[in-house]
Amino acid sequence: MATTYDLILTGGTLVNHDGEGFRDVGVKDGRIAAIGDLGQASAGETIDCRGLHILPGVVDSQVHFREPGLEHKEDLETGSRAAVLGGVTAVFEMPNTNPLTTSEAALADKVRRASGRMHCDFAFWVGGTRDNAGDAGDLERLPGAAGIKVFMGSSTGDLLVEDDEGVAAILRNTRRRAAFHSEDEFRLRERLGERIEGDPSSHPVWRDEVAALRCTERLVRIARKERARIHVLHISTAEEIAFLERHKDVATCEATPHHLTLSADDYARLGTLIQMNPPVRAARHRDGVWHGIGQGIVDVLGSDHAPHTLAEKAKPYPASPSGMTGVQTLVPIMLDHVNAGRLTLQRFVDLSSHGPQRIFGMARKGRIAAGYDADFTIVDLKRRETITNAQAGSRAGWTPYDGRQVTGWPVGTIVRGSRVMWEGEIVTPGQGRAVEFSEALAV
Numbered sequence: 001m002a003t004t005y006d007l008i009l010t011g012g013t014l015v016n017h018d019g020e021g022f023r024d025v026g027v028k029d030g031r032i033a034a035i036g037d038l039g040q041a042s043a044g045e046t047i048d049c050r051g052l053h054i055l056p057g058v059v060d061s062q063v064h065f066r067e068p069g070l071e072h073k074e075d076l077e078t079g080s081r082a083a084v085l086g087g088v089t090a091v092f093e094m095p096n097t098n099p100l101t102t103s104e105a106a107l108a109d110k111v112r113r114a115s116g117r118m119h120c121d122f123a124f125w126v127g128g129t130r131d132n133a134g135d136a137g138d139l140e141r142l143p144g145a146a147g148i149k150v151f152m153g154s155s156t157g158d159l160l161v162e163d164d165e166g167v168a169a170i171l172r173n174t175r176r177r178a179a180f181h182s183e184d185e186f187r188l189r190e191r192l193g194e195r196i197e198g199d200p201s202s203h204p205v206w207r208d209e210v211a212a213l214r215c216t217e218r219l220v221r222i223a224r225k226e227r228a229r230i231h232v233l234h235i236s237t238a239e240e241i242a243f244l245e246r247h248k249d250v251a252t253c254e255a256t257p258h259h260l261t262l263s264a265d266d267y268a269r270l271g272t273l274i275q276m277n278p279p280v281r282a283a284r285h286r287d288g289v290w291h292g293i294g295q296g297i298v299d300v301l302g303s304d305h306a307p308h309t310l311a312e313k314a315k316p317y318p319a320s321p322s323g324m325t326g327v328q329t330l331v332p333i334m335l336d337h338v339n340a341g342r343l344t345l346q347r348f349v350d351l352s353s354h355g356p357q358r359i360f361g362m363a364r365k366g367r368i369a370a371g372y373d374a375d376f377t378i379v380d381l382k383r384r385e386t387i388t389n390a391q392a393g394s395r396a397g398w399t400p401y402d403g404r405q406v407t408g409w410p411v412g413t414i415v416r417g418s419r420v421m422w423e424g425e426i427v428t429p430g431q432g433r434a435v436e437f438s439e440a441l442a443v
Contacts, residue, residue: 002040002041002042003026003034003038003040003041003042004041004042004043004044005026005027005028005033005034005038005041005042005043005044006027006028006029006030006043006044006045006417007026007027007043007044007045007046007047007374007414007417007419008024008025008026008027008038008041008043008045008046008047009024009025009027009047009049009054009376009378009414010024010038010039010046010047010048010049010050011024011048011049011050012049012050012051012052012053012054012378013052013053013054014035014053014054014368015053015054015055015056015345015346015349016056016349016367016368016369017354017367017369019346020053020345020346023035023036023037024036024037024038024039024041025038025054025368025374025376026038026041026043027043027374027417028417029417030373030374030416030417030418031364031370031371031372031373031374031416031417032368032369032370032371032372032373032374033370034370035368035369035370045419047378047412047419049378051380051382052378052379052380052411052412053345053378053379053380053381054368054376054377054378055345055348055349055352055353055376055377055378055379056349056353056354056366056367056368056375056376056377057088057089057090057353057365057366057373057375057376057377057413057414057415058087058088058089058330058331058352058353058377059088059089059090059091059092059300059352059353059356059357059362059365059366060083060088060090060091060092060301060302060303060305060327060330060352061091061092061146061254061300061302061356061360062092062094062179062233062234062254062256062302062303062304062305063079063083063091063092063093063094063302063303063304063305063306063326063327064093064094064096064304064305064306064307064323065078065079065080065091065093065305066079066097066307067079067097067110067113068097068098068099068109068110068113069097069098069099070097070098071395072309072395073307073308073309073312073395073396074307074394074395074396075395076093076110076113076114076117076118076122077117077118077119077430078393078394078395079091079093079118079305079307079327079394079395080114080118080119080120080122080430080432081119081393081394081426082305082325082327082328082392082393082394083119083120083327083328083393084119084120084393084413084415084420084421084426085328085391085393085410085413085421085424085426086327086328086329086330086331086332086393086410087331087377087378087379087410087412087413087421088120088327088328088330088331088377088413089120089121089375089376089377089413089414089415090120090121090122090123090362090365090375090415090435091120091121091122091123091327092122092123092124092125092146092360092435093110093122093123093124093125093146094125094149095124095125095126095127095149095159096127096151096159097110100127100159101124101125101126101127102126102127102128102129102131102132102159103132103139104138104139104142107124107126107139107142107144107145108142108144110124110144111124111143111144111434114144114432114434115432115433115434116430116431116432116433117430117432118430118432119415119420119421119426119428119430119431119432120413120415120420120432121365121373121375121415121416121432121433121434121435122144122432122433122434122435123144123145123146123434123435123437124144124145124146125145125146125147125148125149125179126139126140126142126145126146126147126148126149127148127149127150127151127159128148128149128150128159128161128170128178129159129161129170130161130166130169133166133169133170133172133173134169134173135173136148136170136173136174136178137173137174137175140174140175140176140178140440141176141439141440142440143434143436143440144434144435145437145440146179146360146435146437147174147176147177147178147179147231147360148170148174148176148178148179149178149179149180149181150167150170150178150179150180150181151180151181152167152180152181152182152183152184152185152215152218152219153181153182153183153184153185153188153207153211153215153277153278154185154188160185162184162185162186164218164222167218167219167222168222168225168226171222171223171226171228171230172226172228174228174229175439176229176360176361176437176439176440177229177230177231177252177359177360178228178229178230178231179230179231179232179233180219180230180231180232180233181233181234181277182212182215182216182219182232182233182240183207183211183212183215183277183278184210184211184212184214184215184218185215187208187210187211187214188206188207188211191206191207191208191211192206194206194208195317195318196317197316197317197318198316198317199317200267200271200272200274200275200317200320201264201267201268202317203267203275203279203317203318203322204264204279204280204281204282207277207278207279209236209237209238209239209281209285211278212236212237212239212240212278213237213239213240213243216232216240216243216244217243219232219251220243220244220247220250220251223250223251224250228250229250229251229252230250230251230252231251231252231253231254231299231359232244232251232252232253232254233253233254233302233304234254234255234256234259234276234278234302234304235253235254235255235259235289235292235298236259236278236279236280236281236285236289237278237281237285237288237289238284238285238287238288238289238291239288240253241288241289241291241292241297241298242288244292244297245292245295245297248297252299252300252359253292253297253298253299253300254298254299254300254301254302255289255292255293255298255300255301255302255351256301256302256303256304256326257301257303257326257329257330257333257334258274258276258280258304258324258326258400259280259281259285259286259289260286260289260290260293260334260337261286261333261337262274262280262286262400263280263281263282263283263285263286264280264281264282264283265283266280267280270400271317272313272314272315272317272320273313273324273398273400274324274400275313275317275320275321275322275323275324276304276306276322276323276324277322277323290342293342293343293347293351294343298351299351299355299358299359300351300352300355300356300359301330301334301348301351301352301355303326303327303329303330304323304326305324305325305326305327305328305394306322306323306324306325306326307323307324307325307394307395307396308321308323308396309396310396310397310398324399324400325392325394325396325398325399325400326399327394328391328392328393328394328399329387329399329401330352331352331377331379331408331410332385332387332406332408332409332410333387333401333406334348334351334352334408335348335379335381335406335407335408335409336406336407336408338381338408339381339407339408345381353366353367354366354367360437361437361438361439362435362436362437362438363435363436363437363438363441364436365435373415373416374414374416374417375414375415375416376412376413376414377410377412377413378410378411378412378413378414379408379409379410379411380408380409380411381407381408382407382408383407383408383409383411384405384406384407384409385405385406385409386403386404386405386406387399387401387402387403387404387405387406388402388403389402391424411423415431415432416431416433418431
């Protein structure tokens with residue numbers, strides 16, 4: 001008697017922890033039920049994936065979706081729309097909203113707003129502060145919590161813990177891996193005079209590589225003393241890559257597509273559109289982050305999707321806010337790098353699916369394996385497309401990559417067995433759920 005599934009993906013090249021090959025995938029009740037030749041099986045829905053690659057669902061572990069409080073830039077629905085249009089099946093959203101996500105009530109409010117409304121699955125970082133440091137161990141285990149996030153350098157929002165003792169107080173209480181924006185606030189304050197009115201290319205001069213390295217060195221020292229695990233977000237300097245190579249026992253790190261793709265040379269053309277914290281820097285730093293990719297020092301990719309309106313970005317520097325869109329372009333930009341030979345497709349899968357599962361302990365996500373959630377990013381590696389503002393699912397409506405031609409494109413996004421996006425169209429209403437984490441489920 002033939003086995004029946006809810007969904008079968010057939011004829012595609014499956015890419016996972018055991019390599020690449022032509023294998024079918026059967027899905028039942030939102031989970032992967034079988035991998036192999038399913039030619040004799042039947043299903044309620046069959047998707048022909050001939051000529052396409054089936055990847056584990058891409059996870060973007062750093063996005064800012066601005067809700068509550070800044071919905072004129074983005075909200076949970078529009079941000080997640082951009083995510084699934086770009087092939088992303090789950091996101092971890094940041095705490096610098098209004099109000100800040102620093103309490104059990106604020107986290108529960110975000111989970112309530114997101115459930116059944118976001119198009120992808122989700123978790124929320126809880127902001128670590130001096131006031132909630134003693135509660136960090138409880139906050140990081142709440143339903144929907146990705147963990148604790150700390151800003152050691154001022155960025156968008158009001159979260160800042162710049163001193164060693166404040167950071168130590170938080171890490172003393174964490175048991176999961178805490179994430180950090182690592183720029184030395186004391187050096188940033190000293191160098192405010194380096195900013196040049198109307199010149200965004202002075203942004204990386206102000207927020208220089210010393211500020212980044214000095215803070216990361218401090219952070220690792222504190223983590224060792226407190227016997228804590230840390231995750232350094234958006235690595236932007238060659239020096240940090242070299243330093244973190246010696247400290248992989250306590251520290252993981254993230255790279256962003258913009259730090260791998262853009263350089264300081266692009267300020268002349270794009271101006272404040274690429275103003276980010278930490279900044280897009282000289283090409284040698286871009287090359288240094290690529291070295292980290294090639295040597296396995298970088299653990300995950302994150303977009304740091306941080307939208308502002310074009311009117312806000314049009315303000316003269318430094319009144320212009322830092323941040324750009326990125327969740328929708330993460331997959332096509334990185335697939336273009338795959339096609340250019342800068343990394344393999346399997347390394348991309350490691351950075352975007354296996355890596356987040358491994359270092360954050362996602363339950364049943366990040367792998368194509370029986371018993372795991374049926375999350376898939378289906379891509380056409382040979383497809384040439386031009387990224388445009390008109391494609392943007394984000395409320396911000398723009399991308400710094402407008403007009404950029406890429407090879408490699410997300411064709412479909414499947415979340416827990418439901419086809420959410422296909423060929424650039426949202427085909428299923430939002431059914432997002434909170435990601436679960438093994439360390440938060442443990443007794």
